[in-house]
Amino acid sequence: MTERKATTVWSGDVARGSGEVSLDTSGAARFTVSFPSRAQEANGQTSPEELIAAAHSSCYSMQFSALLGANGTPPESIETSAVVSFGKKGDGFAILGIALTARATVPGIDGDKFAEIAETAKKVCPVSAALTGTEITLDATLA
Known part of the structure; x- marks a missing residue:
């Protein structure tokens, strides 16, 4: 069995807050996420x-x-x-x-x-x- 891990650290409420997602197993990337970038324009953030x-x-x-x-x-x-x-x-x-x-x-x-x-x-x-x-x-x- 293979397992992979990612972690998100979130700060603030859903409307104005944001988080950072890290791909822990590979260390390949970190991504910023927020609800506005999820439900509206990406503005350089992922979802x-x-x-x-x-x-x-x-x-x-x-x-x-x-x-x-x-x-x-x-x-x-x-x-x-x-x-x-x-x-x-x-x-x-x-x-x-x-x-x-x-x-x-x-x-x-x-x-x-x-x-x-x-x-x-x-x-x-x-x-x-x-x-x-x-x-x-x-x-x-x-x-």
């Missing part, structure tokens, strides 16, 4: 939704690559973006959906098999599995 988008796009790319390789058609390249929508839902806020867009160069694969593997990758990607309560769409294109 939980952007961090989920980063996790989802990287996880999907890895899963898609693994499945393509297992099919005997390893990719030359995969570019995946994830757009996480955040907004009002009922009396509060929620992640409203995630849109994955993948563009891949995969020699030797036909379009139908590509689409099948792309959809399977969306379903079995560990981040997708962790977010099963959220609608996830996929637009995958073979370059």
Whole structure:
């Protein structure tokens, strides 16, 4: 089993406060977060939704690559973006959906098999599995 750790230190109330997220295991980065940057313009700060988008796009790319390789058609390249929508839902806020867009160069694969593997990758990607309560769409294109 592998574990990863991130920590957020928050100061102040939600409307005017802010926090700093550190990627503790890797030490790769520190990010500033605030509610205004989450619900309005980013203004140079990140949000939980952007961090989920980063996790989802990287996880999907890895899963898609693994499945393509297992099919005997390893990719030359995969570019995946994830757009996480955040907004009002009922009396509060929620992640409203995630849109994955993948563009891949995969020699030797036909379009139908590509689409099948792309959809399977969306379903079995560990981040997708962790977010099963959220609608996830996929637009995958073979370059």
